[in-house]
Amino acid sequence: xxxxxxxxxxxxxxxxxxxxxxxARSEAAAERLPPGQKLTTGFPVLDLGIKxxxxxxxxxxxxxGEVAQPLTLDWAALNAxxxxxxxxxxxxxxxxxxxxxxxxxVAFTELYERVQPTAAAKFVYFTGYDGYTTNVPLAQxxxxxxxxxxxxxxxxxxxxxxGPARVIMPKLYAWKxxxxxxxxxxxxxxxxxxxxxxxxxxxxxxxxxxxxx
Ligand SMILES: Nc1nc2c(c(=O)[nH]1)N[C@H]1C(S)=C(S)[C@@H](COP(=O)(O)O)O[C@H]1N2
Ligand SMILES: [Mo]
Numbered sequence: 001x002x003x004x005x006x007x008x009x010x011x012x013x014x015x016x017x018x019x020x021x022x023x024a025r026s027e028a029a030a031e032r033l034p035p036g037q038k039l040t041t042g043f044p045v046l047d048l049g050i051k052x053x054x055x056x057x058x059x060x061x062x063x064x065g066e067v068a069q070p071l072t073l074d075w076a077a078l079n080a081x082x083x084x085x086x087x088x089x090x091x092x093x094x095x096x097x098x099x100x101x102x103x104x105x106v107a108f109t110e111l112y113e114r115v116q117p118t119a120a121a122k123f124v125y126f127t128g129y130d131g132y133t134t135n136v137p138l139a140q141x142x143x144x145x146x147x148x149x150x151x152x153x154x155x156x157x158x159x160x161x162x163g164p165a166r167v168i169m170p171k172l173y174a175w176k177x178x179x180x181x182x183x184x185x186x187x188x189x190x191x192x193x194x195x196x197x198x199x200x201x202x203x204x205x206x207x208x209x210x211x212x213x
Pocket of ligand 1: 048132176178
């Protein structure tokens with residue numbers, strides 16, 4: 001092989017590597033961003049026009065329904081439970097997504113173990129202090145990234161983002177995560193929440209674009 005041809009071949013090979021790398025990166029980004037979503041670097045606020053103010057000394061989280069051990073946690077009791085940190089992506093049905101949200105709080109599974117749901121428990125219905133409700137199959141609540149979050153980026157979750165405590169359900173559209181969480185009901189039968197009765201999908205998988213029922 002002449003030197004010129006050798007250099008040309010090397011250059012072509014290098015270009016191919018670059019192209020392959022770029023392709024791999026854009027494919028990875030495309031896979032991470034669900035269809036129809038746009039990446040945002042801000043953090044929009046979505047609520048029902050109510051941002052309830054709950055003094056920490058009055059705040060409680062009740063776990064009830066199909067459980068052997070109903071439990072009501074006050075703020076100190078929630079914070080005394082083992083704490084976890086998790087970084088996850090956030091997908092709102094109104095087409096914005098936010099990558100790498102850093103949440104801290106108590107894993108849903110931690111509460112699950114304490115209340116001991118009965119064999120009949122198959123669904124979970126969450127209520128918020130603003131009257132909001134949403135529902136998720138119990139099996140999906142047991143993913144390790146499902147949290148009762150009290151911290152965002154190391155600081156308390158702000159009131160506008162659902163503090164003192166909000167549910168984070170990263171694998172589903174964000175309406176499945178109740179802000180200002182107040183009660184967690186374990187149910188034998190599914191019960192549609194606020195947006196679910198108004199035509200939103202009951203599955204809500206962003207990667208399947210399950211926006212509306
Ligand atoms: N209690 C409560 N939780 C809620 C809502 C709400 O109105 N009330 N809105 C939901 C919707 S539609 C979205 S997209 C996210 C928005 O969370 P953010 O305001 O922190 O972005 O909260 C979800 N949880
Ligand atoms: Mo939303």
